[in-house]
Amino acid sequence: MIYHPVLLSAKPSVMTSSIAAIPAPITSAANAEVKRLRSLHERKYRRQTGWFLAEGTRICTEAAALGWEMHRLAFLAGRENDKHVRSLLGALGEAGGRALPMTESLLQRISRKDNPQMVLGAFAQRHIGLADIHPDPSDIWVALDRVRDPGNLGTIMRTIDATGARGLILIDDCTDPYSVEAVRASMGAVFNVAIASCSQPEFLAFASDWPGRILGTALPASADYRTAAYDGPLIVMMGNEQAGLPDPLMQICTQLIRMPMRGRSDSLNLAVATGVALYEAVRNRD
Ligand code: SAM
Numbered sequence: 001m002i003y004h005p006v007l008l009s010a011k012p013s014v015m016t017s018s019i020a021a022i023p024a025p026i027t028s029a030a031n032a033e034v035k036r037l038r039s040l041h042e043r044k045y046r047r048q049t050g051w052f053l054a055e056g057t058r059i060c061t062e063a064a065a066l067g068w069e070m071h072r073l074a075f076l077a078g079r080e081n082d083k084h085v086r087s088l089l090g091a092l093g094e095a096g097g098r099a100l101p102m103t104e105s106l107l108q109r110i111s112r113k114d115n116p117q118m119v120l121g122a123f124a125q126r127h128i129g130l131a132d133i134h135p136d137p138s139d140i141w142v143a144l145d146r147v148r149d150p151g152n153l154g155t156i157m158r159t160i161d162a163t164g165a166r167g168l169i170l171i172d173d174c175t176d177p178y179s180v181e182a183v184r185a186s187m188g189a190v191f192n193v194a195i196a197s198c199s200q201p202e203f204l205a206f207a208s209d210w211p212g213r214i215l216g217t218a219l220p221a222s223a224d225y226r227t228a229a230y231d232g233p234l235i236v237m238m239g240n241e242q243a244g245l246p247d248p249l250m251q252i253c254t255q256l257i258r259m260p261m262r263g264r265s266d267s268l269n270l271a272v273a274t275g276v277a278l279y280e281a282v283r284n285r286d
Contacts, residue, residue, distance in 0.1 A: 018093035019086065025077035026102040029109055033100050037074060037110045037122055043176050051122045052178035055111055057084045059188040060121040064091035066191050072122035074110060077101035079118060088119065097122075112180075125178050128196045130169070130206045135233035137212070140165040140281055142274060143203065145249055146240040147174045154185020155271035156238075157193045161186075163278040167194030169235070171203045171249070204252060210235060213254045217277055218245050219267055221256035228257045230281040238277075241270050 026034060039045035040053045051071055054060055061084060064070055073092045079085050080101060089099055107116040133141065142160055147153050153175055160168060168177070174197065176182065183190050198206070207214055212233035217225070237253060239245035250256060259268060259276050268276070 019089045020073070020093040020097060020099040022080050022089070022099050022101060024101075026100060026106060029106060031102075031106075033072065033074075033098070034102065034106055034110060037072060037100075037120065040122065041112065041180055043179065046125070046176065046178055050125050052125050052183060053110070053180050054121045054123055054183055054188070054191075055119070055180075056117040056188075057088070057119045059191070060088055060119055061091075062188055063121065063123055063191045064088060064095075068126070068191055069097075069124040070095050070121050071097045071124065072100055073097060074100040074102055074107060074120040074122075076104060076107060076118045082118075085119060088121070126195070128167075128194050130196055130198055130202060132194075133167075133169075133196065133206075135211055137232050138285075139233045140278065141167055141169055141233075141235045142278070143169040143171055143214075143235050143237040144174060144270075145171045145200075145238065145245055146243070147238075147270065148241055149270070150175045150179045150181035151185045152241065152269070152271040153177055154182040154187075154190070156274045157182070157186040158189040159271065159275045159278055161189035161192045163282050165193075165278060165281075167196070169203065170195065170197040172200050200246075200248060204248060207235070207252045214252060215277070216245055216250050216253035216256045217258065217273055218250060218256045219258055219261075221258040223255060223257050225257040225259050225277060225280055228255055228280075230284040234281060236274070236277050236281065238270060238274050 040051055046052055054063055070092050073088055075085050092099060107120060110120055142156060142165060177190060177195050214235045214237060215228055216237045237249060259273060
């Protein structure tokens with residue numbers, strides 16, 4: 001989890017010079033800004049706008065502090081003098097974004113939650129290309145093949161952040177890392193994880209030039225994950241929730257590893273398996 005107490009306690013006066021203008025509160029669900037923010041639950045509109053929703057004061061403050069471009073800040077009308085909201089309005093003003101005070105029921109409509117956060121931000125997505133990945137010996141990347149569950153993806157982003165890994169490579173048709181569900185499950189880690197997406201052939205070409213290890217996690221693997229080497233620039237590769245890793249991806253791995261299954265379950269949850277592999281990598285490097 002990302003937490004900067006210093007930022008949360010920042011004095012409002014720090015940013016008052018460019019604080020975003022505060023219009024009259026929005027009270028109608030027919031308001032175009034409300035509709036636009038609500039549409040960000042759909043991938044089609046996230047693609048069209050390049051925006052995504054983040055919820056909560058702490059997470060939005062963290063995102064702004066990390067330099068993420070904030071386009072809109074929806075907040076509970078009357079809270080503009082709350083020190084955290086004022087600090088966010090300062091960041092919004094700097095970015096040229098729009099402040100949207102509104103009723104609680106509209107915040108609820110946008111978040112589709114019964115107890116919405118007092119603050120919702122719309123931020124610009126960031127995507128890197130495989131060509132932007134310049135492996136350093138200390139780097140760990142996680143490659144996910146066709147991950148489908150946004151909760152798994154968000155949890156994996158949170159674990160990547162927690163272990164100090166560099167980022168995520170999404171192979172083929174994956175669930176959207178900027179969906180509301182994935183962002184929620186990431187608990188703000190989405191703002192601290194580099195994200196690249198590619199097709200399987202693009203990944204195979206990239207992997208053929210990768211200067212370090214590629215450890216594939218696969219149930220049929222014979223090597224116990226505790227016996228593997230995790231040094232150098234490392235890619236930990238994880239398979240789809242139902243199908244696991246396909247042959248072409250398994251074949252480019254320098255090693256395939258498995259976590260022993262001692263009970264009746266035949267596999268671990270994808271996010272749990274990723275956590276086990278990442279913490280083993282970190283333990284080996286400490
Ligand atoms: N039926 C799938 C299969 O046969 O691979 C199960 C997929 S599992 C739910 C999703 C992914 O989590 C796997 O592709 C692998 O990357 C990882 N995984 C889960 N349990 C694992 C284990 N015990 N050892 C290694 N990887 C595991």
